[in-house]
Amino acid sequence: MKNKLYLIVLVCLIGVEALFAQSTVPGKVTTSWIGNTWGGDIGERHAMNWINTFAVDKDGTVFCSSYWEEGGKEFGIYKDGKDLGRLENGHGSADGGAIAVNGNAVWVSVHQKAIRKYSKLTKAPTGLEFTVGRQVNGLAAQGEKLFVATDGKDEIGVYDTEGKLHSSFSAHHPGKLAADKRGNVWMIEWPFSNKLYCYNPSGAKIKEINLGQNVKAAAIGYSEAKDLLVIANYDINSQQVFVYGNLATNPVRKRTLGVKGGIYSGTPGLIKPLKLNHPYNVGMDDQGIIYVDGFGLYPDYHADGMNRSDGFGSHLKAFDQSDKLKWEIICTSFVDMAAIDPRSDGSTAYSKHERFDLDLSKTVAGTEWTYKAFTVDKKNYPEDLRWNNKGHQSTVWIRYINDKKMLYVGDMYCTGLRIYRFEGEIAVPAGWVGRDKIWIDKNGNGKEEKEETESHTHHPPDSWALWPDENGNIWSAKQEGPIYFWKLNGLNQYGNPHYKLSDVQTFARPEEFRSVQRVRYDNKNDRMYIGGWKKGTKYADEWWGIIGDQIIAYDGWLKGNKNKKYALDLKYDINSKIPLGEVSFAYAGDYLFVVGSRTRARTLVYNNLDGSFKGEILPGEEIGGVDKTGWIDVRDGVDAYLRSTGEYLILVEEDYMGKVIMYRWKP
Template identity: 30%
Template sequence: MGSFLATLGLIALLLLCAPVAPAGAAGLDYRTSWVGNTLGFGNGRWVPNAVEDIAVTPEGVVVTNTEWDEAGGEITLIRDGKVEGVGDHTHGWGNFGGDAIAVGDGYAFTAARIENAGGKLANRPGYPEKNTVWFGLMRRELDRLQRGAPFEGGVGNSDDVNPSPVLNSFLRITAVREGEDAAVRGLAVQNNVLYAATPLRNRIDRFDTRTMRRLGAWEAEQPGKMTPDGAGNLWVILRTTGTQGRQVVRFDADGKRTAQVPLPAGTLPVDVAVGVDGRLLIADNGPNQNLLWFQVDGNTVTPAGELGERGGAYSTRNGARAGSVGPLRFQGLTSVGLDRKGNIYVAMSGMGPRPVGHRPYHYGAVIESYTPDAKPRWRLEGLLFLDTVHVDPADPGWAYTGTRRFRLDFDHMDPGSEWRYTGITQDPFRYPQDAAFAAGPEGRGFPLMRRIQGRLFGFFTDRHAKYLKIYRFDPARSELAVPAGFISTRRIEGNWPPFQPPSGEWIWHDDNGDSRFQANEFERNGGRDAPAMQAWWVDDRGDVWAGSYDQGIRRFRLRGLDRQGNPDYSFDTVEREPMPAPFTKVQRLQYFPETDTMYLTGATAAKPYDPGQWDSIGRVVARYDNWRGTSRNTVRKPRYVVEVDSLPGRRPTQGIEGIAVAGDYMFLVEAEKAHVRVLENRTGRQIGVMTPGGEVGGESGWVDVPMGITALRRANGEYVVFVEEDARGKNLMYRWRPAPAPTPAPAGEAKRP
């Protein structure tokens, strides 16, 4: 008996020391699902999170290109609405995708750029020297996209995987200093000639597709997307560096302009395609957000109809809700194509093509196909990048991200089936000054959805936590987020927003309700920057909390809703709390007024700040009870302090990136593997770990933003945890129902083993 008990003790000791294993071994019965991508990566496939251009073969095979897809899907091949693979070798080691693509003569020609990886590859064969970038294109085998088609004079990738499948397959067209945008913005193939448009050079270069030798060049005013017509002519979009005065013109084989399309006023052409019947199809990313048909008769071009709802997703015609998505309700058109049967292919980004000289928008991608008579054939969605799902507190069946709205149906149990994309929440035509479209504030950001006096608001933080952007929603009438306020920790460099103070932190109040900035709507705080910080939180009563690195905590008390229905904050009502023991730096906070409970994370003297984990929550989590009920003159005593790098299981080498508190549990997500630690709120004890399941290929990209995880407890006791998953354009969704607590045996009755 003693030997048996000793064996049991040894087993128990081994179990306590063993790493925490996934799923059942950790005692958690959960399911992995996802939101925001048609494909979850369970089969190794995903829809890219951006598409700048598509090329369509006569048979209807679609090949995409974009400058950056987080998992390396810049070049993606789609057949009959199914993703069949990616091109690879466009991502890392100095390689990037680009803004244009063309297919022909057995090749795929993809715009690309090669850098020297911050100087690490400088002076090596096949890479540019320091401070220099090469813009050009890659030639690949169309039937084997992962293989380059090298040629004499080709360069690139001599230090990549040895031997690199794309070695010496890059055609260098322009070499510029870092920061210049000399990208190829248009490609076309016709009669063994490759055409490449570079707006910065006002030039269309011509190359022999077989040898890649230069045949000459045409002068053209800022040329962009282009398409051949099969008769030796080339249709080209000109004046592409701005949004005014664009033209679509035809060049003959000698480079002479022979025709021009009569574009309706307000049209912003972003791509052009030619059907087998000779008609032109132009993608209009202006206010009409639709496709325009034109008939070509010799040198005469005449309108021949439109395809799509005029106004796209932003239209309210026939009772439609602004921002609602669906067939033929386009938004952010980037590219269009046709196959030999007349089927139509459309790519969208939510905003449109990357402007010359700017970074890509990365608002997600939608790729659709329609029959010649405009009936839907298929649709692919890769909607999320640097985004986190958060639900409406009054109805968890509605979920919001930075720029999208989803309907969730938790009765659906197949992985990836719980969500449906219903709306885009940004409108560049109604609200052109929205932070979503400004380069400085880094897009819309990550939402905290709150109900104040029954009304729905979104509070959005950017990935570096410099700003808090405030929007009001009226989901009964519209999908759109209406800019309502802004809290900035410092002056924003650049030209946005207009009228901002010359220095220091500021608050913008939309006093007149027009969602535009006026000089008299800014409140300053003496010209001082806010304390360095990374911790924003908005509690259920609408108070804004800001935890600083070294100056304690500030609370922006809600003064109510103003006459426009916007949350009202002021520096006059800011309350300050000293740095609570044992913290030396606060990196995240979450406060719950209903229970007067505060959760803080950060660094302490015992667990100091780790600069190698600069974006993490820190190394300590603490819970404080009776937070507001404790006098600020009294030293606060935490209920518990948890050293997160000492939790059971593998030590997260890149730290814990995010925290979410819901119901009886706390969820901590690791940066590198997106493993979610589950802790009891009451005790701080870890009870298990959730890791990406086979439904998503057992993988996730890094979680590298402050608001990378959210959680909710449903009325039926199920917990739903959302985790940022940029690598493949989605959010992970873990669904977990804790096991019920065992019922105590009646007095005098023996418990069964």
């Protein structure tokens, strides 16, 4: 019997392994990740890219809503730190406006003008969906009533559970709503408010409470069992949650959750459980547990009223009545890359907003990383483009200049490089190189000023080639023109990198290329890697971001020798309507790593001495294999680092399940 059981288990294990294609490189490869509580395995468990709003059920189940979630989890469900899946939904209907739960029903705003009813038990739509004509800002359900606040309309509609409008009452700019056990409706104005309003079941305003100075109430929640109201204060000087009681008579603040000043208190940016980061969603269950989500989410309200806040991540926390953290789920990544700090030997990584500690002694996938710091300081540097995420900042590099650590950040469309110096955990804007302008912070205030900018022509609109080398020099190229070398001229008195347009050097495009799409310069070996299209190759300009059909490594580039060390032929599909080809490459130690767009997280590995192909690295079962990874959506979607132990860390962008893949390879 024992032998039979062993055989059954062995056959099952072989069957599971056969589900996933295996890496073909020599040595040992394991798949891990950074930046998400879960890796998106067979069950597609992952923390949502971001949460626009949520509702907390009596038992502590958190029903979330987001206008977009790359993995299709716009309506994610979490409880006790576990991923319970999602309400059934297809891309395109979610709008992130409002959500409410009552009894066995979950009500969700969809299509920017309608409300859909779900069964809490089956997670499926009940078939009831009715229009309210406008974007929904707030929902609350009590008994047989559904209260609806819509954008641009100074009233709250009262519907029954069949979607029929029975009445409405006046309310100024109604936003988030909560209904109490007496049938009263509590409201804050849209999008932020320093007042709390209460309306009785007949729609008469019976209370108006001034919440005080430095209050920007972003969300409210209610616990029927505790008869308490919770308010998320988004204000940058507070970043706390207020708990109000005595609701039936004279409401008073009974408790405050979180350290005043939030993420910027104490050591600014350093992560601590009670240092909330711009709390934007809040709720309370029947046990008095408070649920709060905030990740520096920037409310981006468009003319149609839709909240298209995105790109920062989600950080859902649950606190008990003693303010102790019970559990948390985290997603820091959406179309994001990470980079290893080159002086950390793999123990520290950065993404555009975050610093992570990596404990590489751990061997369970996804357990190596710890979220340690949020590096954006909205309070002192409100114009930091990482905050409003214009252009979708995504790729990062850590460079050391005169022993000073610098963060270089690129965007999804290769429009420029943002440069930051560090003050403690905060990355302070120091300059940028854009399509037609360069800015260097000359007075140290971290703010772009007109007299600090200059015009240039060295990174034209059609260019996908922009790269900061290890010494802080910048390389760019015109597709069918020259290659430019922006030599670093040290740091100015404020510690900001300085580049002179008069010092920019020009190199002729190598004769092997019709078009240059990528440049990477290795300072240590004076080696230039160029990716692009061969002469005579037919390609479409709309194939944005594809490397091309070749990568060539040249030795002695700055010495003037330009000896071709090796050339790699890259595959592409000229008949594909959607780009099919390689999009990113990185070098480290003895190897060159290449990833494609539609081939997802598959990574090709080449010998960096002669260009010979060594095999593929493929996502393992730890994250559900290749099919559970997304297309590479950024032009610098792979990076690599060689540790002193001989282990390679290969990082790959993966937004389908909201993380950065980390392959660990020991050849």
